Amino acid sequence: MTKKQTAVFKIVLTGLDKDPRALLARSLRGLGHEISENLALEEALKLLGRTSYDLLVVDIDRLEMDLSDLLKTCKRTSKEAAIVLVGSGIEVETAFEAARLGAYKCLSKPIELERMLDVVDRALDGARLRREAGSVRQIVVGYRQADRFVVGKSDLMQKIAEVIEKVSASGASTVLIQGDSGTGKELVAKAIHFLGDTMDRPFMEINCSSLPENLLESELFGYEKGAFTDAKKSKQGLVELAEGGTLFLDEIGEMPLSLQSKLLRLIETKRFRRIGGVKDIEVSTRIMAATNRDLRKAKDQGKFRDDLYFRLMVIPIYVPALRERKEDIPILASFFIDYFNQELNRSVRGLSREAQEVTMEYDWPGNVRELRNVIERAILLESKDLILPEHLPSDLQRGRAAHGSIPGSSRAEGVPISLKEAERRAVAEALSWAGGNKSKAARALGITRQTLRQKLKAYGMVNKYPPG
Numbered sequence: 143m144t145k146k147q148t149a150v151f152k153i154v155l156t157g158l159d160k161d162p163r164a165l166l167a168r169s170l171r172g173l174g175h176e177i178s179e180n181l182a183l184e185e186a187l188k189l190l191g192r193t194s195y196d197l198l199v200v201d202i203d204r205l206e207m208d209l210s211d212l213l214k215t216c217k218r219t220s221k222e223a224a225i226v227l228v229g230s231g232i233e234v235e236t237a238f239e240a241a242r243l244g245a246y247k248c249l250s251k252p253i254e255l256e257r258m259l260d261v262v263d264r265a266l267d268g269a270r271l272r273r274e275a276g277s278v279r280q281i282v283v284g285y286r287q288a289d290r291f292v293v294g295k296s297d298l299m300q301k302i303a304e305v306i307e308k309v310s311a312s313g314a315s316t317v318l319i320q321g322d323s324g325t326g327k328e329l330v331a332k333a334i335h336f337l338g339d340t341m342d343r344p345f346m347e348i349n350c351s352s353l354p355e356n357l358l359e360s361e362l363f364g365y366e367k368g369a370f371t372d373a374k375k376s377k378q379g380l381v382e383l384a385e386g387g388t389l390f391l392d393e394i395g396e397m398p399l400s401l402q403s404k405l406l407r408l409i410e411t412k413r414f415r416r417i418g419g420v421k422d423i424e425v426s427t428r429i430m431a432a433t434n435r436d437l438r439k440a441k442d443q444g445k446f447r448d449d450l451y452f453r454l455m456v457i458p459i460y461v462p463a464l465r466e467r468k469e470d471i472p473i474l475a476s477f478f479i480d481y482f483n484q485e486l487n488r489s490v491r492g493l494s495r496e497a498q499e500v501t502m503e504y505d506w507p508g509n510v511r512e513l514r515n516v517i518e519r520a521i522l523l524e525s526k527d528l529i530l531p532e533h534l535p536s537d538l539q540r541g542r543a544a545h546g547s548i549p550g551s552s553r554a555e556g557v558p559i560s561l562k563e564a565e566r567r568a569v570a571e572a573l574s575w576a577g578g579n580k581s582k583a584a585r586a587l588g589i590t591r592q593t594l595r596q597k598l599k600a601y602g603m604v605n606k607y608p609p610g
């Protein structure tokens with residue numbers, strides 16, 4: 143598939159049979175990629191460590207090392223390279239294990255070239271995104287779990303990307319992720335888990351608001367046989383099951399006070415007792431908690447323990463609402479368009495200019511989740527060409543009408559508009575008159591270029607008229 147713009151990627155092929163390798167190498171070179179082939183695995187791994195590669199394709203039929211060692215080594219030497227494995231009759235368990243350890247895909251022989259190129263193309267998505275995101279440094283945190291990415295290019299998301307990488311490398315034992323619903327808290331938690339050494343350890347999650355207190359307690363901490371009437375035999379809780387990995391406590395703000403103290407003890411001593419147990423069990427489970435409530439307020443109201451609050455706040459991550467980082471909208475939209483094109487077998491090219499404006503003007507109360515849903519719906523409505531404003535839900539259009547911010551849009555005559563609105567239009571019109579030339583537009587408006595830039599930022603128009 144050549145649907146995406148051609149970018150040059152570095153690809154290593156190792157262990158493949160001569161003929162299929164030559165064919166694949168030729169086709170990939172034909173697409174403009176740089177290929178290193180004919181390398182022994184050991185050399186390939188060394189190369190991976192020295193130069194930044196985007197993709198490694200390995201034939202595992204005559205593999206001279208343990209597959210999981212191979213994958214772990216790859217991950218250590220090159221965090222970013224995607225890995226595609228090929229082999230004869232790869233068993234489901236092997237494929238599953240490989241995916242768990244970060245392989246992008248396992249393909250069983252015989253492999254048609256077309257299929258292989260398709261998989262390679264998708265496997266390069268992470269690299270492509272990182273590239274597309276531009277020169278703004280670390281913007282996309284791709285973690286090798288079912289090709290998931292934390293996408294963004296705003297300064298705010300860049301900072302989060304840095305924190306994700308630091309925290310995942312540090313093995314820190316508690317993290318609190320705050321942010322409105324749909325901002326990506328769970329995604330951030332998983333990225334921390336799957337980017338670090340914990341990647342091949344369990345990630346267990348539970349929503350603290352979904353169960354009554356006693357059930358939540360037994361789910362978390364487990365119980366001993368006879369602890370209560372129904373306890374016919376002992377059971378491990380999630381704290382134990384997540385040993386060495388992560389326990390993700392969603393909506394921590396809803397955790398009952400009695401359990402909060404038990405959790406605090408676990409965090410501080412790394413020990414806990416099952417319900418009805420008499421001895422402590424030691425664990426090294428990392429606790430990540432998330433909340434879309436103001437936890438400080440809950441603390442001030444006495445609904446959340448002070449000491450637990452401060453313990454969790456050692457590493458706080460705040461995921462901002464989408465409206466606070468509108469410059470992420472286009473890249474997120476294009477990420478979801480690619481994603482749903484693949485999922486739904488469509489070939490939508492993108493958002494029309496108008497539709498993009500609509501997405502930039504809307505407030506996104508449901509945040510990234512809402513954007514994802516909107517794109518999915520639009521792709522269902524429009525299968526091959528551009529997404530137009532009419533493919534977007536009426537909520538978005540209303541936002542637009544309410545803001546009335548589109549120059550030249552059909553608006554009832556004689557309806558008064560606010561000064562701010564008038565200013566926004568004047569700015570948009572001046573820019574369009576000046577063909578996007580900011581100095582010219584600023585002169586026409588009688589303001590400085592600097593002021594114009596501030597106004598563009600304030601009106602979320604930076605994307606339409608990028609700095610320059």
Ligand SMILES: Nc1ncnc2c1ncn2[C@@H]1O[C@H](COP(=O)(O)OP(=O)(O)OP(=O)(O)O)[C@@H](O)[C@H]1O
Pocket residue numbers: 291292293294321322323324325326327328329330434474510511514
């Ligand atoms: N930066 C991002 N890049 C790509 N996808 C994202 C990003 N942020 C969120 N998403 C996607 O948006 C959806 C919602 O994200 P997630 O479930 O992590 O949100 P949340 O903050 O946990 O929401 P809630 O508070 O409702 O539980 C998911 O499908 C997630 O993959």
Ligand SMILES: [Mg+2]
Pocket residue numbers: 327328392
């Ligand atoms: Mg969530």
